[in-house]
Amino acid sequence: DAKTTQPTSMDCAEGRAANLPCNHSTISGNEYVYWYRQIHSQGPQYIIHGLKNNETNEMASLIITEDRKSSTLILPHATLRDTAVYYCIVRGGSQGNLIFGKGTKLSVKP
Amino acid sequence: EPEVTQTPSHQVTQMGQEVILRCVPISNHLYFYWYRQILGQKVEFLVSFYNNEISEKSEIFDDQFSVERPDGSNFTLKIRSTKLEDSAMYFCASTQENTEAFFGQGTRLTVV
Numbered sequence: 001d002a003k004t005t006q007p008t009s010m011d012c013a014e015g016r017a018a019n020l021p022c023n024h025s026t027i028s029g030n031e032y033v034y035w036y037r038q039i040h041s042q043g044p045q046y047i048i049h050g051l052k053n054n055e056t057n058e059m060a061s062l063i064i065t066e067d068r069k070s071s072t073l074i075l076p077h078a079t080l081r082d083t084a085v086y087y088c089i090v091r092g093g094s095q096g097n098l099i100f101g102k103g104t105k106l107s108v109k110p
Numbered sequence: 111e112p113e114v115t116q117t118p119s120h121q122v123t124q125m126g127q128e129v130i131l132r133c134v135p136i137s138n139h140l141y142f143y144w145y146r147q148i149l150g151q152k153v154e155f156l157v158s159f160y161n162n163e164i165s166e167k168s169e170i171f172d173d174q175f176s177v178e179r180p181d182g183s184n185f186t187l188k189i190r191s192t193k194l195e196d197s198a199m200y201f202c203a204s205t206q207e208n209t210e211a212f213f214g215q216g217t218r219l220t221v222v
Contacts, residue, residue, distance in 0.1 A: 034210065043114075043201050043213035044153060087153075097143065097166060098203075098211060100153040 003027070003090045009105040012082075018075040020104050022088030025069040032091050033064060034098065035073045037084040044087065044100070047073065078108045112136045114214035116202050122220045126191050131217045133185045133202030142185045143203040143211065144177065146170070153201065159185065192221045 005023040012018040024033060034049040048055055048062045050071070055062045061074040075082055087103040115134040123129050135142050144156040157167040159177055174196075176188045185204075189196055197220050205211040 038153070041147070041149075041199055041216065041218075043203075043215045046210040046212060049210060097155050097158055099155055100145075102152050 003099075004088045004101055006086075006088050006101065006104045008102070009107070011107050011109055012075075012078045014080060014108055014110050015077055018073075018078040018082065018106055018108070020073040020075075020086050020088075020106065021070065022073070023070045024088070024090050027068050027090050028092070030092065031096075033062065033068075033071050034089045034091050035060070035062065036087045036089065036098070036100075037082075038087070038103070039081075039084040044098075047086075049091075078106075080108050080110065082106065083108045112212075114202055114204055114212050116200075116214035116217050118217060119215070120218045120220070122222060123192050125194060125221055129189050129192055129219065131187045131189075131200050131202075131219070133187075133204075133214055134183055135185055135202065135204030136212060137183070139204035139206050139212075141165075141205045141207075141211075142177075142179070143205075144187045145201045145203065145213075146198040147201065147216075148195075148198045156187070189219075192219075194221050197221045 035047040036044040038044045048060050050062045064071045085103040085105050117132045142159040145153050147153045155168050157171045158165045174190045178186050199216040201213050201216045203211045203213045
């Protein structure tokens, strides 16, 4: 089963930052935090991942707490196309399988 | 940008028939996966494949299922005798070592 806890749903106004929290209190030292999203029934789309340092790419930023027990995905300027289910996944090692939970359904509203 | 390709996008089959779902992973990837998603439910892991053998499988992946990499480019999932409850989206994914996994757009399997 998934080792993360996420809110079931969140709303965000278009153009504002969307901050999606995730708790992973049982994460171990060699496990990464991955974020994916799924728009409608499309294939999950990779967003970002990190081990302990904060990460940023063209899609999002990932903030991981110092104790690594929680993290936040930040979409800096949410658009309507960012409406999706966002999954926070703890992945063991380099080839550990991605185990999906129920994720957070983010609704971006005009 | 390289992508994982799945065919067909939609497959309708009669209960009891065999189906083969096809995937072309990204060319230099080494690890391959199948997932499924029943309508309205979460994405479920089925099987992972590396070095021409199954490395891990879930309890869903019973004897009705098999995977194969027949020619070094395709990666297939076979369901021997389909049941109504096999109706779902099936996603293939691939990854290199120490990188993110990329998913295909899925095959919608409908068993009637």
